[in-house]
Amino acid sequence: EPEVTQTPSHQVTQMGQEVILRCVPISNHLYFYWYRQILGQKVEFLVSFYNNEISEKSEIFDDQFSVERPDGSNFTLKIRSTKLEDSAMYFCASSRVGEQYFGPGTRLTVT
Amino acid sequence: DQQVKQNSPSLSVQEGRISILNCDYTNSMFDYFLWYKKYPAEGPTFLISISSIKDKNEDGRFTVFLNKSAKHLSLHIVPSQPGDSAVYFCAATPFGNEKLTFGTGTRLTIIP
Known part of the structure; x- marks a missing residue:
C-alpha cells in the first residue's frame, strides 16, 4: 500500500x-501539506501546495518558512x-481527492 | 480558536464493547469531516470520513455519525479491540483538499 515517507525521523539543530x-x-x-504538533498540543496546519504553488498558509507559516517541490517526487519544508x-x-x-494521508513525522528539536 | 473540540481527553472501554468518541465544531463552513487514529511517534492514520450531505458512514467496525444541526459528530467502534488503543483525532475542512482543522484528541484505552 502506498504511503507518505519523511526524512529524517529526528533532527536536532x-x-x-x-x-x-x-x-x-x-x-x-x-x-x-505540512502540519506540526507541538508536544501536548493539537495538530496545526502550516501550508498547502498544489500545482507548484502555495494554495493556503497559516499565520505560523511566516517568512522563515518555505516549501518546494524540487522534482517530481520530493516535497520539502x-x-x-x-x-x-x-x-x-x-x-x-x-x-488526491478528499482524505489526507500523513507521513510518520520528523521530530525537530531546536537547542 | 477552538473550532473543533473533543471534550473528553480520555476514554476507557472494555474489550468487545462499543467505543463512542465525540466531536463538536463551531464553523458552519465545515463540510467534510474525518477521523484519524494516532499511535505515539507515528503520523495520524486516516480511519473514516463523512461529508455533510450524509448523516452516517460505515466502514467495517467503524461508523461515523454527523448531526449538522447540533454541529456534532461521533465515531463508534464496535466491537472494541485492544489494538484500537490510541489517540483519536477528529478533523474538519470546508471541503476536500483544503486545510484540516484538528480537535485536541481523545485517548482511547481498551481494557482486555
Whole structure:
C-alpha cells in the first residue's frame, strides 16, 4: 500500500540554523501539506501546495518558512533560522481527492 | 480558536464493547469531516470520513455519525479491540483538499 515517507525521523539543530525536512508524498497525489504538533498540543496546519504553488498558509507559516517541490517526487519544508519554539513534530500529508494521508513525522528539536 | 473540540481527553472501554468518541465544531463552513487514529511517534492514520450531505458512514467496525444541526459528530467502534488503543483525532475542512482543522484528541484505552 502506498504511503507518505519523511526524512529524517529526528533532527536536532541549534537555534538560528537552517533545517530542511523532506517528504515523499504518495505518487499519484496532487495536493501536499505540512502540519506540526507541538508536544501536548493539537495538530496545526502550516501550508498547502498544489500545482507548484502555495494554495493556503497559516499565520505560523511566516517568512522563515518555505516549501518546494524540487522534482517530481520530493516535497520539502525549509525553516531558515530556527527558534526554540519551532521544536515540534512536523507531518507531511498528501491527498488526491478528499482524505489526507500523513507521513510518520520528523521530530525537530531546536537547542 | 477552538473550532473543533473533543471534550473528553480520555476514554476507557472494555474489550468487545462499543467505543463512542465525540466531536463538536463551531464553523458552519465545515463540510467534510474525518477521523484519524494516532499511535505515539507515528503520523495520524486516516480511519473514516463523512461529508455533510450524509448523516452516517460505515466502514467495517467503524461508523461515523454527523448531526449538522447540533454541529456534532461521533465515531463508534464496535466491537472494541485492544489494538484500537490510541489517540483519536477528529478533523474538519470546508471541503476536500483544503486545510484540516484538528480537535485536541481523545485517548482511547481498551481494557482486555
